[in-house]
Amino acid sequence: MLTTIELKCHVGVGPVVSGIALVTDDNxxxxxxxxxxxxxxxxxxxxxxxxxxxxxxxxxxTAKGGVASAWMLHEMKSxxxxxxxxxxxxxxxxxxxxxxLADMAMCDRFADGDVTRLIYTGDEVTVNPQIGLVTITRR
Amino acid sequence: MKxxxxxxxxxxxxxxxxxxxxxxxxxxxxxxxDAEDFVEVTQAHIxxxxxxxxxxxxxxxxxxxxxxxxxxxxxxxxxxxxxGIDFCHYQRLRQTxxxxxxxxxxxxxxxxxxILMTNTCINYQTIMPPVRGEHLAFGDTGVVIYCNxxxxxxxxxxxxxxxxxxxxxxxxxxxxxxxDQNRRATRRFRVEHQPQSLSDWGALGGIVGARAxxxxxxxxxxxxxxxxxxxxxxxxxxxxxxYGSVPLFHVVGVTPEAPTxxxxxxxxxxxxxxxxxADFEAFFARYGGKGEKVDVVVFSAPQLSLLEMQSLxxxxxxxxxxxxxxxxxxxxxVVAADARRMGLVERIEASGALVLEGMxxxxxxxxxxxxxxxxKRLMTNSVKLTNIIGGYGYQPTLSNMENCVASxxxxxxx
Numbered sequence: 001m002l003t004t005i006e007l008k009c010h011v012g013v014g015p016v017v018s019g020i021a022l023v024t025d026d027n028x029x030x031x032x033x034x035x036x037x038x039x040x041x042x043x044x045x046x047x048x049x050x051x052x053x054x055x056x057x058x059x060x061x062t063a064k065g066g067v068a069s070a071w072m073l074h075e076m077k078s079x080x081x082x083x084x085x086x087x088x089x090x091x092x093x094x095x096x097x098x099x100x101l102a103d104m105a106m107c108d109r110f111a112d113g114d115v116t117r118l119i120y121t122g123d124e125v126t127v128n129p130q131i132g133l134v135t136i137t138r139r
Numbered sequence: 140m141k142x143x144x145x146x147x148x149x150x151x152x153x154x155x156x157x158x159x160x161x162x163x164x165x166x167x168x169x170x171x172x173d174a175e176d177f178v179e180v181t182q183a184h185i186x187x188x189x190x191x192x193x194x195x196x197x198x199x200x201x202x203x204x205x206x207x208x209x210x211x212x213x214x215x216x217x218x219x220x221x222x223g224i225d226f227c228h229y230q231r232l233r234q235t236x237x238x239x240x241x242x243x244x245x246x247x248x249x250x251x252x253x254i255l256m257t258n259t260c261i262n263y264q265t266i267m268p269p270v271r272g273e274h275l276a277f278g279d280t281g282v283v284i285y286c287n288x289x290x291x292x293x294x295x296x297x298x299x300x301x302x303x304x305x306x307x308x309x310x311x312x313x314x315x316x317x318x319d320q321n322r323r324a325t326r327r328f329r330v331e332h333q334p335q336s337l338s339d340w341g342a343l344g345g346i347v348g349a350r351a352x353x354x355x356x357x358x359x360x361x362x363x364x365x366x367x368x369x370x371x372x373x374x375x376x377x378x379x380x381x382y383g384s385v386p387l388f389h390v391v392g393v394t395p396e397a398p399t400x401x402x403x404x405x406x407x408x409x410x411x412x413x414x415x416x417a418d419f420e421a422f423f424a425r426y427g428g429k430g431e432k433v434d435v436v437v438f439s440a441p442q443l444s445l446l447e448m449q450s451l452x453x454x455x456x457x458x459x460x461x462x463x464x465x466x467x468x469x470x471x472x473v474v475a476a477d478a479r480r481m482g483l484v485e486r487i488e489a490s491g492a493l494v495l496e497g498m499x500x501x502x503x504x505x506x507x508x509x510x511x512x513x514x515k516r517l518m519t520n521s522v523k524l525t526n527i528i529g530g531y532g533y534q535p536t537l538s539n540m541e542n543c544v545a546s547x548x549x550x551x552x553x
Contacts, residue, residue, distance in 0.1 A: 010171070011170060011171070012171060013167050013168075013171055027352070027384075030191075031191065031501075031527065031530070032526065032527050032529075032530045033530055034530065035506075035530075042530050042531075042532070043529050043530035044529060045529065046530075062352065062353050062354070062384065063354070063384055064381070064382075064383070064384045066280065066381075066527075067186040067220075067278045067279055067280055067296060067297070067298050067299065068186060068188065068190075068191035068298075068299075068502070069191075069298065070298020070299050070300055070301065071187065071191040071192050071193070071196045071298065071299045071300070072191045072193075074193075074195055074196055074199070074300070075191065075192065075193030075194075075195050075196055077195075078193065078194070078195030079193075079195075090353055090354070090355060091354075092296060092353075092354035092384045092386075093168065093172065093295045093296050093297070093298070093301070093314075093315060093354065094296050094297075094298040096168055096171045096172070097164075097168050097297070097298040097300055097301040098298055098300070100164055100167040100168055100171075100300070101164065101199075101298075101300040
Protein backbone atom coordinates (compact mmCIF):
# COMPACT_ATOMS: atom_id res chain seq x y z
CA MET A 1 0.00 0.00 0.00
CA LEU A 2 1.31 3.42 -0.96
CA THR A 3 1.04 6.40 1.35
CA THR A 4 1.57 9.95 0.08
CA ILE A 5 2.58 12.72 2.49
CA GLU A 6 3.06 16.38 1.59
CA LEU A 7 5.46 18.59 3.58
CA LYS A 8 5.41 22.38 3.26
CA CYS A 9 8.71 24.19 3.56
CA HIS A 10 10.20 27.58 2.74
CA VAL A 11 10.71 28.39 -0.93
CA GLY A 12 14.11 27.01 -1.95
CA VAL A 13 16.36 26.95 -4.99
CA GLY A 14 16.88 24.58 -7.90
CA PRO A 15 14.74 22.35 -10.12
CA VAL A 16 12.00 19.82 -9.33
CA VAL A 17 13.64 16.44 -8.67
CA SER A 18 12.65 12.97 -7.45
CA GLY A 19 14.75 10.29 -5.80
CA ILE A 20 15.33 8.01 -2.83
CA ALA A 21 15.93 9.63 0.56
CA LEU A 22 19.01 9.15 2.74
CA VAL A 23 18.27 10.68 6.15
CA THR A 24 20.34 11.55 9.22
CA ASP A 25 19.95 13.89 12.15
CA ASP A 26 23.66 14.73 11.73
CA ASN A 27 24.87 17.93 10.04
CA UNK A 28 26.62 18.52 6.72
CA UNK A 29 29.67 20.07 5.14
CA UNK A 30 30.93 19.12 1.69
CA UNK A 31 34.45 20.01 2.84
CA UNK A 32 34.55 18.18 6.13
CA UNK A 33 32.44 15.09 5.59
CA UNK A 34 32.85 13.79 2.05
CA UNK A 35 35.15 11.81 -0.18
CA UNK A 36 33.95 13.68 -3.23
CA UNK A 37 35.93 11.55 -5.68
CA UNK A 38 34.17 8.35 -4.66
CA UNK A 39 30.88 9.94 -3.62
CA UNK A 40 30.77 8.69 -0.03
CA UNK A 41 30.75 10.15 3.46
CA UNK A 42 34.34 9.87 4.67
CA UNK A 43 34.62 11.57 8.07
CA UNK A 44 34.62 8.66 10.51
CA UNK A 45 32.49 10.50 13.08
CA UNK A 46 29.70 11.28 10.61
CA UNK A 47 26.59 9.15 11.09
CA UNK A 48 26.54 8.29 7.38
CA UNK A 49 30.26 7.36 7.19
CA UNK A 50 30.87 4.93 4.36
CA UNK A 51 27.51 5.49 2.64
CA UNK A 52 27.04 6.87 -0.88
CA UNK A 53 25.26 10.18 -1.41
CA UNK A 54 25.17 9.96 -5.21
CA UNK A 55 21.71 10.72 -6.67
CA UNK A 56 20.11 10.65 -3.19
CA UNK A 57 17.69 13.14 -1.70
CA UNK A 58 19.82 13.98 1.33
CA UNK A 59 18.17 15.06 4.59
CA UNK A 60 20.22 16.71 7.38
CA UNK A 61 19.64 18.77 10.46
CA THR A 62 21.79 21.78 9.50
CA ALA A 63 24.91 22.87 7.65
CA LYS A 64 28.33 23.28 9.25
CA GLY A 65 31.08 25.78 8.59
CA GLY A 66 33.09 25.61 5.41
CA VAL A 67 32.72 28.24 2.73
CA ALA A 68 34.15 25.79 0.19
CA SER A 69 30.88 23.89 0.02
CA ALA A 70 29.53 26.66 -2.20
CA TRP A 71 31.97 25.69 -4.97
CA MET A 72 31.95 22.01 -4.17
CA LEU A 73 28.29 21.39 -4.98
CA HIS A 74 28.92 22.87 -8.43
CA GLU A 75 32.03 20.74 -8.89
CA MET A 76 30.30 17.56 -7.70
CA LYS A 77 27.37 18.11 -10.02
CA SER A 78 29.65 18.71 -13.00
CA UNK A 79 30.94 15.12 -12.57
CA UNK A 80 27.47 13.65 -11.87
CA UNK A 81 28.67 12.47 -8.45
CA UNK A 82 26.27 14.55 -6.41
CA UNK A 83 23.01 14.32 -4.45
CA UNK A 84 19.86 15.16 -6.37
CA UNK A 85 18.64 17.42 -3.60
CA UNK A 86 19.55 18.42 -0.06
CA UNK A 87 16.94 19.17 2.61
CA UNK A 88 17.70 20.71 6.00
CA UNK A 89 15.84 21.83 9.06
CA UNK A 90 17.86 25.03 8.78
CA UNK A 91 20.59 25.70 6.26
CA UNK A 92 23.34 28.30 6.37
CA UNK A 93 23.91 30.77 3.53
CA UNK A 94 26.87 28.88 2.07
CA UNK A 95 24.93 25.81 1.09
CA UNK A 96 22.07 27.86 -0.32
CA UNK A 97 24.55 29.90 -2.35
CA UNK A 98 26.19 26.70 -3.56
CA UNK A 99 22.88 25.17 -4.56
CA UNK A 100 22.03 28.32 -6.51
CA LEU A 101 25.30 28.08 -8.48
CA ALA A 102 25.00 24.33 -9.00
CA ASP A 103 21.28 24.47 -9.87
CA MET A 104 20.75 21.79 -7.24
CA ALA A 105 17.41 21.47 -5.41
CA MET A 106 17.61 22.67 -1.79
CA CYS A 107 14.94 23.54 0.79
CA ASP A 108 14.69 24.10 4.54
CA ARG A 109 12.33 25.37 7.29
CA PHE A 110 9.64 22.69 7.27
CA ALA A 111 6.24 23.65 8.67
CA ASP A 112 5.55 20.26 10.29
CA GLY A 113 8.69 20.08 12.42
CA ASP A 114 11.94 18.14 12.31
CA VAL A 115 12.44 16.99 8.71
CA THR A 116 14.97 14.37 9.80
CA ARG A 117 12.05 12.59 11.55
CA LEU A 118 9.41 13.27 8.92
CA ILE A 119 11.30 11.62 6.05
CA TYR A 120 12.71 8.08 6.35
CA THR A 121 15.71 6.60 4.56
CA GLY A 122 14.38 4.74 1.53
CA ASP A 123 11.32 6.96 1.02
CA GLU A 124 10.62 8.05 -2.53
CA VAL A 125 10.68 11.85 -2.43
CA THR A 126 9.83 14.63 -4.89
CA VAL A 127 11.19 18.10 -4.11
CA ASN A 128 9.64 21.23 -5.65
CA PRO A 129 11.76 24.15 -4.40
CA GLN A 130 9.88 26.85 -6.30
CA ILE A 131 6.68 26.36 -4.30
CA GLY A 132 8.30 24.91 -1.18
CA LEU A 133 6.73 21.44 -1.32
CA VAL A 134 8.21 18.00 -0.64
CA THR A 135 6.10 14.94 -1.45
CA ILE A 136 6.88 11.56 0.14
CA THR A 137 5.69 8.27 -1.30
CA ARG A 138 6.05 5.51 1.27
CA ARG A 139 5.40 1.81 0.68
CA MET B 140 13.11 41.84 -3.96
CA LYS B 141 13.03 45.59 -4.35
CA UNK B 142 15.63 46.79 -6.88
CA UNK B 143 16.83 50.32 -7.61
CA UNK B 144 17.36 51.42 -11.24
CA UNK B 145 21.04 50.48 -11.26
CA UNK B 146 20.27 47.02 -9.92
CA UNK B 147 17.52 46.62 -12.52
CA UNK B 148 19.99 47.56 -15.24
CA UNK B 149 22.50 44.98 -14.01
CA UNK B 150 19.82 42.31 -13.82
CA UNK B 151 18.75 43.04 -17.38
CA UNK B 152 22.30 42.66 -18.64
CA UNK B 153 22.86 46.30 -19.51
CA UNK B 154 26.21 46.25 -17.65
CA UNK B 155 27.35 42.94 -19.11
CA UNK B 156 26.74 39.25 -18.66
CA UNK B 157 28.86 38.77 -15.48
CA UNK B 158 26.86 41.38 -13.58
CA UNK B 159 23.59 39.92 -14.92
CA UNK B 160 24.62 36.50 -13.63
CA UNK B 161 25.68 38.04 -10.32
CA UNK B 162 22.31 39.74 -9.78
CA UNK B 163 20.36 36.64 -10.72
CA UNK B 164 22.47 34.49 -8.39
CA UNK B 165 22.08 36.89 -5.47
CA UNK B 166 18.32 37.20 -6.02
CA UNK B 167 17.96 33.43 -5.73
CA UNK B 168 19.85 33.56 -2.43
CA UNK B 169 17.95 36.64 -1.32
CA UNK B 170 14.58 35.00 -1.91
CA UNK B 171 15.76 31.91 -0.02
CA UNK B 172 16.45 34.07 3.04
CA ASP B 173 13.58 36.58 2.62
CA ALA B 174 15.80 39.57 1.77
CA GLU B 175 13.70 42.59 0.85
CA ASP B 176 16.47 44.46 -0.96
CA PHE B 177 20.24 44.76 -1.38
CA VAL B 178 22.82 46.48 0.80
CA GLU B 179 25.93 48.13 -0.61
CA VAL B 180 29.20 46.55 0.52
CA THR B 181 32.66 48.13 0.67
CA GLN B 182 34.94 45.09 0.36
CA ALA B 183 34.68 41.51 -0.88
CA HIS B 184 36.90 38.56 0.06
CA ILE B 185 36.68 35.35 -1.92
CA UNK B 186 37.45 31.79 -0.94
CA UNK B 187 38.21 29.80 -4.10
CA UNK B 188 40.90 27.16 -3.73
CA UNK B 189 41.24 24.88 -6.70
CA UNK B 190 40.47 21.74 -4.72
CA UNK B 191 36.95 23.00 -4.15
CA UNK B 192 36.64 24.82 -7.49
CA UNK B 193 37.68 21.81 -9.53
CA UNK B 194 37.86 22.03 -13.31
CA UNK B 195 34.22 23.13 -13.45
CA UNK B 196 34.75 26.07 -11.08
CA UNK B 197 37.92 27.23 -12.79
CA UNK B 198 36.17 27.10 -16.17
CA UNK B 199 33.33 29.16 -14.68
CA UNK B 200 35.81 31.84 -13.57
CA UNK B 201 37.57 31.78 -16.93
CA UNK B 202 34.31 32.45 -18.75
CA UNK B 203 33.86 35.63 -16.71
CA UNK B 204 37.53 36.56 -17.16
CA UNK B 205 37.16 36.26 -20.94
CA UNK B 206 34.56 39.05 -21.07
CA UNK B 207 35.60 42.65 -21.96
CA UNK B 208 37.29 44.58 -19.14
CA UNK B 209 34.31 46.88 -18.52
CA UNK B 210 32.13 43.80 -17.96
CA UNK B 211 34.50 41.64 -15.90
CA UNK B 212 36.10 44.23 -13.60
CA UNK B 213 35.01 44.04 -9.95
CA UNK B 214 33.41 47.26 -8.69
CA UNK B 215 34.78 47.26 -5.14
CA UNK B 216 38.12 46.26 -3.59
CA UNK B 217 38.21 42.47 -3.66
CA UNK B 218 40.81 40.18 -2.13
CA UNK B 219 41.47 36.45 -1.93
CA UNK B 220 41.53 33.75 0.73
CA UNK B 221 44.51 31.34 0.84
CA UNK B 222 45.35 29.43 -2.31
CA GLY B 223 45.94 25.69 -2.55
CA ILE B 224 49.53 25.97 -3.77
CA ASP B 225 52.72 27.67 -2.63
CA PHE B 226 54.56 27.67 -5.96
CA CYS B 227 57.94 27.67 -4.22
CA HIS B 228 57.25 24.46 -2.32
CA TYR B 229 54.54 22.42 -4.03
CA GLN B 230 56.93 19.80 -5.36
CA ARG B 231 58.46 19.29 -1.92
CA LEU B 232 54.93 18.76 -0.59
CA ARG B 233 54.40 16.24 -3.41
CA GLN B 234 51.55 18.20 -4.90
CA THR B 235 51.37 17.68 -8.66
CA UNK B 236 52.11 19.87 -11.67
CA UNK B 237 48.45 19.42 -12.62
CA UNK B 238 47.39 21.00 -9.31
CA UNK B 239 49.81 23.88 -9.88
CA UNK B 240 48.53 24.41 -13.43
CA UNK B 241 44.93 24.62 -12.24
CA UNK B 242 46.02 27.08 -9.57
CA UNK B 243 47.75 29.29 -12.14
CA UNK B 244 44.63 29.34 -14.32
CA UNK B 245 42.59 30.48 -11.33
CA UNK B 246 45.05 33.23 -10.47
CA UNK B 247 45.05 34.42 -14.09
CA UNK B 248 41.25 34.58 -14.07
CA UNK B 249 41.09 36.50 -10.79
CA UNK B 250 43.74 38.98 -11.88
CA UNK B 251 41.84 39.54 -15.13
CA UNK B 252 38.88 40.69 -13.03
CA UNK B 253 40.99 43.12 -10.99
CA ILE B 254 40.97 41.00 -7.84
CA LEU B 255 43.95 41.48 -5.51
CA MET B 256 45.73 38.19 -4.76
CA THR B 257 46.21 38.65 -1.03
CA ASN B 258 45.90 34.89 -0.41
CA THR B 259 45.08 35.24 3.25
CA CYS B 260 42.52 34.29 5.87
CA ILE B 261 43.94 36.86 8.33
CA ASN B 262 43.17 39.93 6.26
CA TYR B 263 41.70 41.49 9.42
CA GLN B 264 45.21 41.36 10.92
CA THR B 265 47.22 42.25 7.84
CA ILE B 266 45.38 43.94 4.95
CA MET B 267 42.43 46.28 5.67
CA PRO B 268 40.61 45.62 8.95
CA PRO B 269 36.94 46.61 8.62
CA VAL B 270 35.43 49.18 10.95
CA ARG B 271 32.32 48.86 13.06
CA GLY B 272 29.13 48.97 11.03
CA GLU B 273 30.83 48.38 7.69
CA HIS B 274 28.82 46.07 5.41
CA LEU B 275 31.00 43.45 3.71
CA ALA B 276 30.84 40.33 1.57
CA PHE B 277 33.55 38.17 3.12
CA GLY B 278 34.32 34.54 2.54
CA ASP B 279 36.15 32.14 4.89
CA THR B 280 34.11 31.50 8.01
CA GLY B 281 37.01 32.47 10.28
CA VAL B 282 37.30 35.86 8.58
CA VAL B 283 33.57 36.51 8.82
CA ILE B 284 33.15 35.57 12.47
CA TYR B 285 36.18 37.68 13.48
CA CYS B 286 35.07 40.75 11.54
CA ASN B 287 31.49 40.50 12.81
CA UNK B 288 32.36 39.76 16.41
CA UNK B 289 35.63 41.50 17.20
CA UNK B 290 35.33 44.47 14.82
CA UNK B 291 31.56 44.92 14.71
CA UNK B 292 31.33 44.71 10.92
CA UNK B 293 28.36 43.19 9.06
CA UNK B 294 28.83 40.15 6.85
CA UNK B 295 27.19 36.85 6.18
CA UNK B 296 29.24 33.80 5.26
CA UNK B 297 29.74 34.37 1.55
CA UNK B 298 30.73 31.30 -0.43
CA UNK B 299 32.93 31.93 -3.44
CA UNK B 300 30.15 32.44 -6.01
CA UNK B 301 28.32 34.92 -3.81
CA UNK B 302 31.51 36.82 -2.91
CA UNK B 303 32.23 37.13 -6.60
CA UNK B 304 28.70 38.31 -7.29
CA UNK B 305 29.11 40.95 -4.56
CA UNK B 306 32.44 42.04 -6.02
CA UNK B 307 30.93 42.41 -9.50
CA UNK B 308 27.94 44.42 -8.29
CA UNK B 309 29.08 46.15 -5.08
CA UNK B 310 26.15 44.76 -3.08
CA UNK B 311 24.71 41.70 -1.40
CA UNK B 312 21.18 40.66 -0.36
CA UNK B 313 20.17 42.24 2.95
CA UNK B 314 19.48 39.26 5.22
CA UNK B 315 21.07 37.51 8.17
CA UNK B 316 23.77 39.52 9.90
CA UNK B 317 23.19 42.65 7.81
CA UNK B 318 20.08 43.14 9.99
CA ASP B 319 20.52 44.36 13.57
CA GLN B 320 17.72 42.14 14.91
CA ASN B 321 19.74 39.04 13.98
CA ARG B 322 22.79 40.16 15.97
CA ARG B 323 21.24 39.82 19.45
CA ALA B 324 22.45 36.92 21.59
CA THR B 325 20.32 33.78 21.51
CA ARG B 326 22.54 31.51 23.68
CA ARG B 327 24.36 32.46 26.88
CA PHE B 328 27.55 30.73 28.10
CA ARG B 329 29.33 31.25 31.43
CA VAL B 330 33.00 30.25 31.44
CA GLU B 331 34.27 28.72 34.70
CA HIS B 332 37.70 27.73 33.38
CA GLN B 333 40.00 30.38 31.97
CA PRO B 334 41.63 29.61 28.60
CA GLN B 335 45.40 30.12 28.56
CA SER B 336 46.98 28.94 25.30
CA LEU B 337 45.72 29.61 21.78
CA SER B 338 44.53 25.99 21.62
CA ASP B 339 42.55 26.61 24.84
CA TRP B 340 40.84 29.57 23.17
CA GLY B 341 40.19 27.39 20.17
CA ALA B 342 38.73 24.71 22.43
CA LEU B 343 36.38 27.25 23.99
CA GLY B 344 35.26 28.19 20.48
CA GLY B 345 34.77 24.53 19.62
CA ILE B 346 32.77 23.82 22.77
CA VAL B 347 30.50 26.84 22.35
CA GLY B 348 30.18 26.32 18.59
CA ALA B 349 29.19 22.68 18.94
CA ARG B 350 26.55 23.52 21.54
CA ALA B 351 25.16 26.49 19.58
CA UNK B 352 25.26 24.42 16.40
CA UNK B 353 23.60 26.73 13.90
CA UNK B 354 24.25 29.73 11.70
CA UNK B 355 21.22 31.36 13.23
CA UNK B 356 22.40 31.18 16.87
CA UNK B 357 24.44 34.01 18.43
CA UNK B 358 26.38 33.02 21.57
CA UNK B 359 27.30 35.53 24.27
CA UNK B 360 30.13 34.50 26.60
CA UNK B 361 30.52 35.72 30.18
CA UNK B 362 33.22 35.10 32.75
CA UNK B 363 36.37 35.78 30.73
CA UNK B 364 38.82 37.22 33.27
CA UNK B 365 41.83 37.97 31.05
CA UNK B 366 42.15 40.37 28.14
CA UNK B 367 42.26 38.31 24.94
CA UNK B 368 44.31 39.60 22.01
CA UNK B 369 43.75 39.28 18.30
CA UNK B 370 45.27 35.79 18.03
CA UNK B 371 43.13 34.49 20.89
CA UNK B 372 39.97 35.83 19.26
CA UNK B 373 41.16 34.48 15.91
CA UNK B 374 41.51 30.92 17.18
CA UNK B 375 38.29 31.04 19.18
CA UNK B 376 36.25 32.43 16.31
CA UNK B 377 37.65 30.08 13.67
CA UNK B 378 36.88 27.08 15.87
CA UNK B 379 33.38 28.31 16.76
CA UNK B 380 32.54 28.85 13.09
CA UNK B 381 33.97 25.46 12.19
CA TYR B 382 32.17 23.47 14.89
CA GLY B 383 28.86 25.28 14.76
CA SER B 384 28.65 27.30 11.55
CA VAL B 385 28.34 30.25 13.92
CA PRO B 386 29.04 33.62 12.25
CA LEU B 387 28.90 35.97 15.27
CA PHE B 388 29.65 35.83 18.99
CA HIS B 389 29.80 38.36 21.78
CA VAL B 390 32.17 38.39 24.76
CA VAL B 391 30.89 40.63 27.54
CA GLY B 392 33.28 43.52 28.14
CA VAL B 393 35.47 42.57 25.18
CA THR B 394 33.64 42.69 21.84
CA PRO B 395 32.20 46.03 20.71
CA GLU B 396 28.50 45.20 20.64
CA ALA B 397 28.57 43.73 24.16
CA PRO B 398 29.92 46.28 26.65
CA THR B 399 27.40 44.69 29.03
CA UNK B 400 25.26 41.56 28.94
CA UNK B 401 22.14 43.72 28.73
CA UNK B 402 23.41 45.31 25.52
CA UNK B 403 22.99 42.04 23.58
CA UNK B 404 20.20 40.17 25.39
CA UNK B 405 17.62 40.15 28.14
CA UNK B 406 19.56 38.18 30.79
CA UNK B 407 16.36 36.98 32.44
CA UNK B 408 15.26 35.24 29.28
CA UNK B 409 18.54 33.41 28.56
CA UNK B 410 19.60 30.74 31.03
CA UNK B 411 23.42 30.58 31.27
CA UNK B 412 25.06 27.34 30.12
CA UNK B 413 28.26 26.61 32.05
CA UNK B 414 31.61 25.71 30.42
CA UNK B 415 33.80 23.95 32.98
CA UNK B 416 37.36 22.65 33.23
CA ALA B 417 35.94 19.17 32.65
CA ASP B 418 34.47 20.36 29.34
CA PHE B 419 37.93 21.50 28.24
CA GLU B 420 39.51 18.21 29.35
CA ALA B 421 36.90 16.19 27.49
CA PHE B 422 37.40 18.29 24.38
CA PHE B 423 41.17 17.73 24.29
CA ALA B 424 40.70 14.05 25.12
CA ARG B 425 38.82 13.58 21.84
CA TYR B 426 42.05 14.30 19.99
CA GLY B 427 44.57 12.18 21.93
CA GLY B 428 47.29 9.82 20.71
CA LYS B 429 49.92 10.29 23.39
CA GLY B 430 52.98 8.11 22.79
CA GLU B 431 52.20 7.51 19.13
CA LYS B 432 54.53 8.43 16.29
CA VAL B 433 53.67 11.83 14.83
CA ASP B 434 53.99 12.18 11.05
CA VAL B 435 53.36 15.89 10.58
CA VAL B 436 52.90 18.90 12.83
CA VAL B 437 50.89 21.67 11.21
CA PHE B 438 50.42 25.28 12.27
CA SER B 439 47.69 26.59 9.99
CA ALA B 440 43.97 27.37 9.88
CA PRO B 441 44.08 30.25 10.48
CA GLN B 442 47.38 31.39 8.98
CA LEU B 443 49.95 32.41 11.58
CA SER B 444 50.29 36.02 12.64
CA LEU B 445 53.71 37.64 12.95
CA LEU B 446 53.55 37.09 16.72
CA GLU B 447 52.80 33.39 16.30
CA MET B 448 55.74 33.14 13.89
CA GLN B 449 57.94 34.74 16.54
CA SER B 450 56.72 32.28 19.19
CA LEU B 451 57.37 29.35 16.88
CA UNK B 452 60.88 30.55 16.04
CA UNK B 453 61.71 30.87 19.73
CA UNK B 454 60.46 27.34 20.45
CA UNK B 455 62.51 25.85 17.58
CA UNK B 456 65.76 27.77 18.18
CA UNK B 457 68.71 25.38 18.46
CA UNK B 458 66.61 22.25 17.84
CA UNK B 459 66.26 19.79 14.99
CA UNK B 460 63.05 18.00 14.06
CA UNK B 461 62.93 14.23 14.33
CA UNK B 462 63.91 12.84 10.91
CA UNK B 463 60.56 11.07 10.51
CA UNK B 464 58.43 14.09 11.42
CA UNK B 465 57.60 17.11 9.26
CA UNK B 466 56.60 20.52 10.60
CA UNK B 467 54.72 23.00 8.42
CA UNK B 468 54.13 26.64 9.43
CA UNK B 469 51.62 28.33 7.16
CA UNK B 470 51.22 32.08 6.98
CA UNK B 471 50.14 34.90 4.72
CA UNK B 472 52.39 36.48 2.07
CA VAL B 473 52.49 39.74 4.05
CA VAL B 474 53.52 38.04 7.30
CA ALA B 475 55.99 35.79 5.45
CA ALA B 476 57.74 38.80 3.94
CA ASP B 477 58.02 40.50 7.32
CA ALA B 478 59.07 37.27 9.03
CA ARG B 479 61.74 36.70 6.42
CA ARG B 480 63.04 40.25 6.79
CA MET B 481 63.19 39.82 10.57
CA GLY B 482 64.99 36.48 10.39
CA LEU B 483 62.08 34.43 11.77
CA VAL B 484 61.71 32.25 8.68
CA GLU B 485 65.41 31.39 8.74
CA ARG B 486 65.22 30.46 12.44
CA ILE B 487 62.14 28.26 11.91
CA GLU B 488 63.55 26.52 8.85
CA ALA B 489 66.95 25.89 10.51
CA SER B 490 65.16 23.17 12.48
CA GLY B 491 64.11 21.38 9.32
CA ALA B 492 60.61 22.90 9.39
CA LEU B 493 59.04 24.47 6.32
CA VAL B 494 57.38 27.88 6.15
CA LEU B 495 54.59 28.01 3.56
CA GLU B 496 52.94 31.22 2.42
CA GLY B 497 49.67 32.16 0.80
CA MET B 498 48.10 28.74 1.26
CA UNK B 499 46.24 26.83 3.94
CA UNK B 500 46.92 23.20 4.81
CA UNK B 501 43.40 21.86 4.51
CA UNK B 502 42.67 23.80 1.31
CA UNK B 503 45.70 22.30 -0.41
CA UNK B 504 44.68 18.81 -1.47
CA UNK B 505 45.29 17.57 2.06
CA UNK B 506 44.16 14.02 1.25
CA UNK B 507 46.57 13.70 -1.70
CA UNK B 508 49.41 15.30 0.28
CA UNK B 509 48.83 12.88 3.13
CA UNK B 510 48.85 9.86 0.85
CA UNK B 511 51.92 11.04 -1.09
CA UNK B 512 53.95 11.81 2.04
CA UNK B 513 52.71 8.99 4.27
CA UNK B 514 51.16 11.45 6.73
CA LYS B 515 48.48 9.97 8.93
CA ARG B 516 48.96 11.20 12.50
CA LEU B 517 48.76 14.99 12.41
CA MET B 518 49.38 17.23 15.41
CA THR B 519 48.29 20.86 15.63
CA ASN B 520 47.29 23.63 17.98
CA SER B 521 44.44 24.59 15.63
CA VAL B 522 41.06 23.39 16.85
CA LYS B 523 39.59 24.27 13.46
CA LEU B 524 42.08 21.99 11.72
CA THR B 525 41.36 19.08 14.07
CA ASN B 526 37.69 19.37 13.17
CA ILE B 527 38.29 19.37 9.43
CA ILE B 528 41.19 17.08 8.82
CA GLY B 529 39.63 13.77 9.90
CA GLY B 530 37.54 13.84 6.73
CA TYR B 531 40.77 13.83 4.72
CA GLY B 532 42.01 10.58 6.26
CA TYR B 533 44.21 12.01 9.04
CA GLN B 534 44.17 11.20 12.75
CA PRO B 535 44.42 14.59 14.47
CA THR B 536 45.96 15.34 17.86
CA LEU B 537 45.30 18.67 19.55
CA SER B 538 47.77 20.36 21.87
CA ASN B 539 49.36 23.72 22.53
CA MET B 540 52.17 25.10 20.36
CA GLU B 541 54.88 24.25 22.91
CA ASN B 542 53.91 20.59 23.07
CA CYS B 543 53.42 20.36 19.31
CA VAL B 544 57.00 21.59 18.78
CA ALA B 545 58.41 19.31 21.49
CA SER B 546 56.60 16.36 19.90
CA UNK B 547 57.96 17.24 16.43
CA UNK B 548 61.46 17.14 17.90
CA UNK B 549 60.84 13.88 19.75
CA UNK B 550 59.02 12.27 16.82
CA UNK B 551 56.18 11.13 19.05
CA UNK B 552 53.22 12.74 20.74
CA UNK B 553 54.25 13.90 24.21
